[in-house]
Amino acid sequence: MYNERVIKEFSNPQNAGELKDANAIGQVGNASCGDIMKIFMKINSDNVIEDVSFQTFGCAAAIATSSVATAMIKGKTVDEALKITNSQVVEELGGLPAQKLHCSVLAEEAIKAAIQDYLKKYKKEN
Amino acid sequence: MNKNSNYRQVYLDHSATTPVDERVLNEMLPYFSDKFGNANSIHGFGSEAALAVDTARRKIAKLIDAKHTEIYFTSGGTEADNWALKGVAFARRDRGKHIITSSIEHAAIMASCKQLEAQGYELTYLSVNEKGLVSPAELKKALRSDTILVSVMLANNEVGTVQPVKELCEITHEAGVLFHTDAVQAMGSIPVSVKDLGVDMLTFSAHKFYGPKGVGALYIKGGVKPDKFVVGGHQERTMRGGTTNVPCVAGMAKALELAVENLDENAKHIKSLRDYFVSEVEKKIPHVIYNGDREKRLPQNANFSFEFIEGESLLLNLDLCGIACSSGSACSSGSLEPSHVLLAMGLKHETAHGSIRFTFGKGNTKEDVDYTVEKLIEIVGKLRAISPLFAEFKEGIINV
Numbered sequence: 001m002y003n004e005r006v007i008k009e010f011s012n013p014q015n016a017g018e019l020k021d022a023n024a025i026g027q028v029g030n031a032s033c034g035d036i037m038k039i040f041m042k043i044n045s046d047n048v049i050e051d052v053s054f055q056t057f058g059c060a061a062a063i064a065t066s067s068v069a070t071a072m073i074k075g076k077t078v079d080e081a082l083k084i085t086n087s088q089v090v091e092e093l094g095g096l097p098a099q100k101l102h103c104s105v106l107a108e109e110a111i112k113a114a115i116q117d118y119l120k121k122y123k124k125e126n
Numbered sequence: 127m128n129k130n131s132n133y134r135q136v137y138l139d140h141s142a143t144t145p146v147d148e149r150v151l152n153e154m155l156p157y158f159s160d161k162f163g164n165a166n167s168i169h170g171f172g173s174e175a176a177l178a179v180d181t182a183r184r185k186i187a188k189l190i191d192a193k194h195t196e197i198y199f200t201s202g203g204t205e206a207d208n209w210a211l212k213g214v215a216f217a218r219r220d221r222g223k224h225i226i227t228s229s230i231e232h233a234a235i236m237a238s239c240k241q242l243e244a245q246g247y248e249l250t251y252l253s254v255n256e257k258g259l260v261s262p263a264e265l266k267k268a269l270r271s272d273t274i275l276v277s278v279m280l281a282n283n284e285v286g287t288v289q290p291v292k293e294l295c296e297i298t299h300e301a302g303v304l305f306h307t308d309a310v311q312a313m314g315s316i317p318v319s320v321k322d323l324g325v326d327m328l329t330f331s332a333h334k335f336y337g338p339k340g341v342g343a344l345y346i347k348g349g350v351k352p353d354k355f356v357v358g359g360h361q362e363r364t365m366r367g368g369t370t371n372v373p374c375v376a377g378m379a380k381a382l383e384l385a386v387e388n389l390d391e392n393a394k395h396i397k398s399l400r401d402y403f404v405s406e407v408e409k410k411i412p413h414v415i416y417n418g419d420r421e422k423r424l425p426q427n428a429n430f431s432f433e434f435i436e437g438e439s440l441l442l443n444l445d446l447c448g449i450a451c452s453s454g455s456a457c458s459s460g461s462l463e464p465s466h467v468l469l470a471m472g473l474k475h476e477t478a479h480g481s482i483r484f485t486f487g488k489g490n491t492k493e494d495v496d497y498t499v500e501k502l503i504e505i506v507g508k509l510r511a512i513s514p515l516f517a518e519f520k521e522g523i524i525n526v
Contacts (some may be wrong), residue, residue: 002442007442007446010439010442011442011443011446013512016511016512017511017512018517027514031475031476031479031515032474032475032476033475034436034464034475034476034479035436036514036515037514038514054512055512055513055514055517056512056513056514057434057435057436057476057513057514057515058436058439059436059438059439060438060439060442062436062439063439063512
């Protein structure tokens, strides 16, 4: 059902866990649907995502997309990260089964939610 | 996923299917290429096959306390369930269009009920308590003058609960209504006698008791006349068309004979492993819920919800370690709804998403259990470490 890349990312995910000094946090999904994705970011004054991590409650596809999505935005600017789409995440994983595509949407949404959180705080401070 | 040969292989999914017993296979082999005749042909080749089918039918009938004229071979449990429900629904539509079943039936029953509902039949789905058991009192209240059939499974496929079918059947008969039971999971695991249960129809399937896939049967008590379901030739006394699957029918009879002969011994071994597994998990892994009644339960079944994690990711991690089990998670089935059985028992959606079924078999050992518990501890720990729900729980934001 899953390709080798998905299995690799799922069984040994990158950027898993809480990021203690995060200044942006986004959470999407809900437990009753079986998927929650929470993304932590540390964004510096140049709007670069210096560090990123995730916590995910969900299936193998949800964990694998969290892993690659966070890897894809590490070191990128906020503007660049906002341009990441779910299809790019799926492409990076080498494809997902049709019924799992919603997991990649969740990753895109979680990134956007974290950045929104940052922008809200940033605007307030300025 | 492919089997990973670097690990011990532990099969704990016997309610999905079982391996064909070698003695069963040997019973089947002559009927593929040597005695290959069509059991309906009148020549010698046919007679040879017909004899095998007749012998199998008589053997199976005897093992479940039925008459050989009451056994109808089918392609499996799903066909037999479809036949029982639609056959009675169509045959008795002039008497009424109300059918009663339970809310925890197998998909073969559930989907048949949905089809009948779409055709104007009225269905009542009996609830279950938090332990997964149907209440006879609720059935009594649900029966009406236009009720034509009650179908309640003998044992549930997800949580293994054994329903009070004998009592449910008596109540149904008092109202003059027919009773069907899906005994697919129970057959070969606990004693099954149609006479003792009193049922009018009973479904079973060979591959759940170390027989071949693609063969099952519907027991139909003499005098009960459902409409035909699969029509075609004159097989099964014209009640079910289609060339008889001779090797599989012979294999099913042998498999059931072995299952019944060794039932006590196998059940004792399987139950002791299951009980050991349950106590180890409850002792060593925090925040687990054991789903289903502890006593009124098939010996092979253990069903746990592991809080804060999702079932599919646990299932696949176990699979990567060579351990095969199954999940009530929606994610394995492609739908967004978790197991209808666990929801009917009142589990929260997120808890139902984290449920896993382990079903033991006669080939399992204590070492299999120890290995599984060891890997479970590791994997549950790893998944909880990245679970936002577990983080919230630790921070005291949510309670369980």
